[in-house]
Amino acid sequence: MKTPPALLRPLALQPQGLGPSPVFGQGAAGALRAIEHLGYVQIDTLAVIERAHHHVLWSRVPGYAPEHLNTLLRDGSVFEHWFHAASCLPMRDYRFSLPLMASVREGHTWHAGRTDAAVMRQLLDRVRVDGPLTLRSLGQPSGVNGGQGGWWNAGPLKHALDRLFMQGDLMVRERYGMEKVYDLAERVLPSGLDLREPTLDECARHWLDTVVRAHGVVTWTQLLHLRTGPAIRDAMRRAVDERLADRSLVRLEEAVLPDAYADAAALAALDSAAPTSHRAVRLLSPFDNAVIHRERLLGLFGLDYxxxxxxxxxxxxxxxxxxxxxxxxxxxxxxxxxxxxxxxxxxxxxxxxxxxxxxxxxxxxxxxxxxxxxxxxxxxxxxxxxxxxxxxxxxxxxxx
Missing domain, CATH: 3.40.630 (Aminopeptidase)
Known part of the structure; x- marks a missing residue:
């Protein structure tokens, strides 16, 4: 289907919650609905403006305040892990992080490097006995190698915490600013949560459906962003072909958007919708979900960012x-x-x-x-x- 980018832009912005009117609701409940719909919100440490995870939600949710995200962490509605970067994700999607956790545990990713198994065991024992902790709360007490080096050294400690977090043994229970409070996963995960590890095809369908739901218009490059290897490419191609066959997805034919697709139902609704005179200005985070895929941003909106x-x-x-x-x-x-x-x-x-x-x-x-x-x-x-x-x-x- 040939559809000019100018006609596709509302289709790309409305699912992002950047259309004429708010779609997710307000406050903490609105923030949860936004995260569940978008699939993730990237966490970033830069505070030149407000940190990305708060800025993204504030741009979409009236009445959002930074403490709302911590509320969602504490009540088990969301969790922190890795999407294409450190992110806050819906707890309902937790099982789709299990393959990455298993890969880290088995030593197949870069997260496996620079960790000491003894430090990891002692850290887990410490959390199991003493309860939730932060990196700062561990300190570097004197009397352990004279306060120098050893497993209490900040480097080994941080690497061990990162590894335990990435492989799913520890989870972030809450935050104080950028300081994370870690606890055992079994004490953080809600009861009754689906913990079945998905197959690669199930993951591909989940990634595809999440991206299409959140973006309306997607590119093949976007679907495979930081997901490498022939197995993943083949699984994603099968998922796309399935959606094309059941006509829930439409292939687009625009030179500026190579190998692109659109949500068929949303595209049909857009064709019949009355034009809008929406003229508000939004100042988005550099890490905003709507702009993070730079080639798509250029092709669809003409912004070389x-x-x-x-x-x-x-x-x-x-x-x-x-x-x-x-x-x-x-x-x-x-x-x-x-x-x-x-x-x-x-x-x-x-x-x-x-x-x-x-x-x-x-x-x-x-x-x-x-x-x-x-x-x-x-x-x-x-x-x-x-x-x-x-x-x-x-x-x-x-x-x-």
């Missing part, structure tokens, strides 16, 4: 931590911001509007962007937005 915080300063084009700007159903640019929490000041370092000005409703964009900046500043604990002499902001003459 890269996070430059890992690029040497002289080579940066846009800024250290630019946020993609979504205006209605178009990505129109990016803005580099920093939250100075102690000063309660939200600084706009630079603004890059890349949509043609002749094609951009500036009268609608200016107040919408000002409102989005003010709202994000408030979420970051800042009560003042400082434009200063931010490059690119002048022509907008924002009123904040």
């Amino acid at each position: 890269r996070l430059e915080c890992y690029t040497a300063a002289p080579k940066r084009v846009y800024g250290y931590f630019c946020l993609p700007i979504l205006f209605g159903d178009r990505f129109v640019g990016r803005v580099d911001c920093k939250a100075h929490r102690r000063e309660r000041r939200f600084e706009v370092l630079s603004l890059h509007v890349e949509a043609a000005r002749s094609d951009l409703d500036l009268d609608g964009f200016r107040p919408a962007l000002a409102e989005a900046l003010t709202a994000l500043a408030g979420f970051c604990g800042c009560d003042r937005v400082d434009l200063g002499s931010a490059p690119g902001a002048g022509f907008l003459t924002l009123t904040l």
